Amino acid sequence: MQIQLKPINQQVVAVVGASSGIGRNAALQFANRGAKVVVAARSQPGLESLVEEIQKMGGEATAVVADVTVFEQVKAIADRAVEQYGRLDTWVHNAAVELYAAFEVTTPEEFKRVIDVNLMGQVYGAMAALPHLKREGRGALIHVTSIEARRSLPLQSAYAASKHGVDGFLESLRVELMHEKLPISVxxxxxxxxxxxxxxxxxxxxxxxxxxxxxxxxxxxxxKAIVEAAERPKRDVVVGDAGKAILAAQRISPSAVDAYMVRTAFSGQRTNEPKSETAPDNLYEPIQGYDKIEGDFSEQARSWSF
Incomplete structure (x- = not known):
């Protein structure tokens, strides 16, 4: 079945996890293309500054403060889109937390929290958005995971498990929607x-x-990949040629990737900047000062990919 999605400038888009990073940039790109945007995250200051930025460039945006581990708060994001703009066309779910720790020093509570945010949050997002997309007659569910949805890295067992879980959930959901002949891309x-x-x-x-x-x-x-998928249906999109190389190698020889990870992934995930495990983090509560798009690696970050 061919799915025809609306042009971006005719869409109402919800972006969950929009206060910083990928979600913030995606919200700005959607607004710049003329979409009406509902932005959600835990950080109220981050959302307020984002809405202000969108309005300054002539766009329309509404903010909803929400913790994705609470279904009623996630549902409120979708409901707000319909209340404010009359419908929902695309749901972008990007909210995630990260824990860097060897598995043996990860607590049960920490592991569960990562799963609750990164996996159950995405599940709640789809549950909240689907009724509105069905009523509209078409739409897009866009879930941001990681190459770790297919290949785990060491020191990130909870994060990798959560991303694998989202991949499995989306494969099942996609086929159910195909079976029902619903023009909703996943x-x-x-x-x-x-x-x-x-x-x-x-x-x-x-x-x-x-x-x-x-x-x-x-x-x-x-x-950019997110905005493209909201207009032209895509199944899986790997962003970053290094990610494509890792996943290609994983299909050919997982044990060779294991050996590569042993050599590179432990040192490759460490900076030289000391940081205590008691330093502020956003695992349970948002922390201030990081409501921006880019992190600390702009000098070495590539703005292109093959």
Whole structure:
């Protein structure tokens, strides 16, 4: 079945996890293309500054403060879109938290919290959005995961498990919608290492501030892929050629990727900047000062990808 999605300038788009990084850039790109945007996150200051930025460029935006681990708060995002703009056309779910720690020093509570935000939050998002997309007769569910939806890295067991879970959930949902002949596209956006404030906000037990395994890419590349998927249906989108290389190698020889990870992924995720595990993080509450698009790796981040 061919799915025809509306042009961006005719859409109402909800972006969840919009206060910083990829989500913030995506909201700006949608607004710049003429979409009406509902932005959601836990950080009220981040949302307020984003709405102001969108309105200054002549766009329309509404903010909803929400914690994605609470279904009623997620449902309120979709409901607000319909109340404010009459409908919902695209749901972009990007909210995530990160924990850098060896599995043996990860607590049950920490592991569960990552699953609750990164997996159950995405599930709640789809549950909240689907009734509105069905009523509209078409639409797009766009879920941002990671290349770790297909290939896990060490020191990120909870994060990798959550992203694998989203991938499995989306595959099942996509086929159910196809079976019902509903013109709703389901897209999994899988970024490689992206230069966002995630690394500043993550809880770390590595003794240093973490970083993404190089090469690192700019958030604008992922945001561009999200906006494209809202207009032209796509199934899976890997952003970052290094991510594509890893996933290709994973299909050929997982054990070779294991060996590569042993050599590169432990040192590759560490900066030289000391950071205590008691330093502020956003695992349970938002932290201030990081409501921006780019992180600390702009000098080395690529704004292009093959």
């Amino acid at each position: 897209t999994n956006i899988m970024p490689a290492s992206i230069n966002t404030p995630l690394f500043n906000k993550a809880r770390t037990k590595l003794g240093v501030k973490p970083m993404g395994v190089p090469p690192v890419y700019q958030p604008s590349l992922v945001a």
